[in-house]
Amino acid sequence: MRYGFGVDLGGTTVKIAYFNEQGELLTKWEIPTRKEHSGSLILPDIAASIADYISRENIDRSTLLGIGIGVPGPVSSEGVVNRCVNLGWGVFNISEELSRLTGLPVKAGNDATVAALGECWMGSGKGCRNMVFATLGTGVGGGIVTDGQVLHGAHGAGAEIGHMVINREETEPCGCGKKGCVEQYCSATGVVRLANRYLNANSAPSVLRKIENLTCKDVFDAANAGDSAALEILDQVYRYMGEFLANVADVVNPEVIVLGGGVSKAGQPLLDGAKKYFDQFVFHANKDVSFALAVLGNDAGAYGAFKLILA
Amino acid sequence: MRYGFGVDLGGTTVKIAYFNEQGELLTKWEIPTRKEHSGSLILPDIAASIADYISRENIDRSTLLGIGIGVPGPVSSEGVVNRCVNLGWGVFNISEELSRLTGLPVKAGNDATVAALGECWMGSGKGCRNMVFATLGTGVGGGIVTDGQVLHGAHGAGAEIGHMVINREETEPCGCGKKGCVEQYCSATGVVRLANRYLNANSAPSVLRKIENLTCKDVFDAANAGDSAALEILDQVYRYMGEFLANVADVVNPEVIVLGGGVSKAGQPLLDGAKKYFDQFVFHANKDVSFALAVLGNDAGAYGAFKLILA
Numbered sequence: 128m129r130y131g132f133g134v135d136l137g138g139t140t141v142k143i144a145y146f147n148e149q150g151e152l153l154t155k156w157e158i159p160t161r162k163e164h165s166g167s168l169i170l171p172d173i174a175a176s177i178a179d180y181i182s183r184e185n186i187d188r189s190t191l192l193g194i195g196i197g198v199p200g201p202v203s204s205e206g207v208v209n210r211c212v213n214l215g216w217g218v219f220n221i222s223e224e225l226s227r228l229t230g231l232p233v234k235a236g237n238d239a240t241v242a243a244l245g246e247c248w249m250g251s252g253k254g255c256r257n258m259v260f261a262t263l264g265t266g267v268g269g270g271i272v273t274d275g276q277v278l279h280g281a282h283g284a285g286a287e288i289g290h291m292v293i294n295r296e297e298t299e300p301c302g303c304g305k306k307g308c309v310e311q312y313c314s315a316t317g318v319v320r321l322a323n324r325y326l327n328a329n330s331a332p333s334v335l336r337k338i339e340n341l342t343c344k345d346v347f348d349a350a351n352a353g354d355s356a357a358l359e360i361l362d363q364v365y366r367y368m369g370e371f372l373a374n375v376a377d378v379v380n381p382e383v384i385v386l387g388g389g390v391s392k393a394g395q396p397l398l399d400g401a402k403k404y405f406d407q408f409v410f411h412a413n414k415d416v417s418f419a420l421a422v423l424g425n426d427a428g429a430y431g432a433f434k435l436i437l438a
Numbered sequence: 439m440r441y442g443f444g445v446d447l448g449g450t451t452v453k454i455a456y457f458n459e460q461g462e463l464l465t466k467w468e469i470p471t472r473k474e475h476s477g478s479l480i481l482p483d484i485a486a487s488i489a490d491y492i493s494r495e496n497i498d499r500s501t502l503l504g505i506g507i508g509v510p511g512p513v514s515s516e517g518v519v520n521r522c523v524n525l526g527w528g529v530f531n532i533s534e535e536l537s538r539l540t541g542l543p544v545k546a547g548n549d550a551t552v553a554a555l556g557e558c559w560m561g562s563g564k565g566c567r568n569m570v571f572a573t574l575g576t577g578v579g580g581g582i583v584t585d586g587q588v589l590h591g592a593h594g595a596g597a598e599i600g601h602m603v604i605n606r607e608e609t610e611p612c613g614c615g616k617k618g619c620v621e622q623y624c625s626a627t628g629v630v631r632l633a634n635r636y637l638n639a640n641s642a643p644s645v646l647r648k649i650e651n652l653t654c655k656d657v658f659d660a661a662n663a664g665d666s667a668a669l670e671i672l673d674q675v676y677r678y679m680g681e682f683l684a685n686v687a688d689v690v691n692p693e694v695i696v697l698g699g700g701v702s703k704a705g706q707p708l709l710d711g712a713k714k715y716f717d718q719f720v721f722h723a724n725k726d727v728s729f730a731l732a733v734l735g736n737d738a739g740a741y742g743a744f745k746l747i748l749a
Contacts (some may be wrong), residue, residue, distance in 0.1 A: 256589055273589050274590060276584075280690055280692065282691060284691040305719065355516035376594075377598045379589060380594070382592045407616075410602075410616070413595060
């Protein structure tokens with residue numbers, strides 16, 4: 128039996144999982160993503176954590192297939208990352224760099240594309256030939272499978288749905304430098320931004336006013352408890368989400384849209400809210416698109432990353 | 439040598455072309471699209487026109503490969519059309535129906551997908567593996583090639599980019615029943631609609647005010663002659679066009695965006711105007727996407743339709 132690592136590099140934490148070649152996740156752990164010094168510590172941290180694990184578990188390196196890694200930004204098929212706005216990175220070959228640091232073969236892909244691959248391989252998209260996967264985390268990413276194939280695009284920048292423009296009236300800038308990107312409304316930070324904007328713009332009573340350093344989870348918890356301000360904030364979020372997912376569906380005509388990432392922990396209310404506005408905005412030929420939660424949860428990225436070295 | 443027909447069914451005219459199997463267009467002609475009686479005359483008209491041609495030219499029917507046809511709406515891989523809003527059609531199998539009327543094998547595809555196939559086969563996309571084709575005609579359609587394959591989607595409704603929502607403040611309905619669709623701004627009828635709205639909303643002098651039954655061409659001609667109202671109207675059009683094409687590019691990451699259909703006769707000013715706003719709205723990874731005019735012009739659909747029966 129041979130083994131390998133799947134690494135899901137996020138803006139806040141790095142998830143590392145150890146798999147056997149049959150796709151069984153044997154163990155997993157997390158380390159923080161240290162973004163200081165233009166993100167230069169991130170790959171050495173990952174290499175050190177994997178080296179520690181190999182040595183602690185006395186793993187025979189000849190049984191290792193290598194490392195697959197998903198990164199939050201465009202990655203070419205050769206492994207060149209082209210700026211990861213959330214990490215401070217420029218343009219370099221991450222496969223070569225991480226391979227040099229670990230002595231193992233490395234394959235890299237966009238994190239959301241890789242998570243889509245994971246969900247399509249082992250999760251909610253199993254058996255589907257046309258799927259949109261939206262990762263609603265610190266940022267918003269996407270992964271698309273059309274006619275059974277992962278959509279890479281010309282430079283590996285396919286499915287960058289978090290930077291579609293959804294509001295041309297927006298005044299605050301997105302991390303990417305544009306204004307009005309999906310990510311400013313549908314990510315965890317986007318939900319908090321809309322919440323703070325809402326709370327500052329009116330004086331409606333809300334339990335959210337008592338919370339310092341509001342989080343996305345606080346907003347969903349308050350809405351579940353019936354807080355009317357939180358419900359109105361999430362209605363705005365669902366409207367943006369339904370609208371942009373309708374536009375994505377009108378481009379690729381999927382069977383299913385799978386929502387993953389931290390925001391998707393909100394569960395059924397999120398699916399219902401997004402689907403309600405989706406139905407309002409989508410072309411009639413896409414009305415039967417179903418919505419599902421990522422069943423691999425936060426592990427989708429690790430599964431898909433490992434699948435990169437299997438394929 | 440064998441031969442066949444490529445048919446491009448539009449909202450105003452039907453273009454019919456006769457090809458040899460090497461893809462040479464030997465002759466072409468047009469007939470009007472008669473939309474009365476829920477579009478029930480359209481296929482009999484096409485069948486009669488092709489039968490006339492075969493008999494007039496004394497064509498040996500055993501040399502005929504068949505007929506490919508592009509239709510303005512979603513078509514499944516089995517040939518089932520799912521409502522063509524501009525023709526008044528419901529749901530039926532167009533391949534079977536036209537085959538019954540002509541006695542020839544028929545393959546059908548979405549008109550814009552088929553035009554994209556034509557441009558990719560013999561036109562501006564020759565050699566490209568990732569292309570977006572936008573047909574700006576009576577309506578707006580799209581055809582997408584990703585990683586060398588035509589994007590069909592789950593039910594043949596891929597690339598329905600004319601019904602992406604671009605303006606959630608729109609008050610007038612689109613032909614599809616929604617409000618704020620791309621088609622309401624970027625089609626020939628959309629350009630005229632924006633022009634009339636602009637002229638009614640202010641009293642700025644313009645040569646357009648003297649024209650009864652304003653056409654899209656009138657607006658472009660006036661702009662080319664320096665009419666400032668026409669220039670402002672087209673600036674609105676270009677902004678919508680650049681924004682929606684940026685969103686499409688962020689989903690599929692093409693090498694080139696090809697503009698076809700009647701509106702594309704406007705030429706370089708259209709390319710420049712759309713590209714200017716595209717650059718403003720698109721994610722940085724897609725900034726190098728080039729814009730081109732369909733070189734097959736109005737024949738792209740016929741080429742692609744004929745390609746359907748060759749493939």
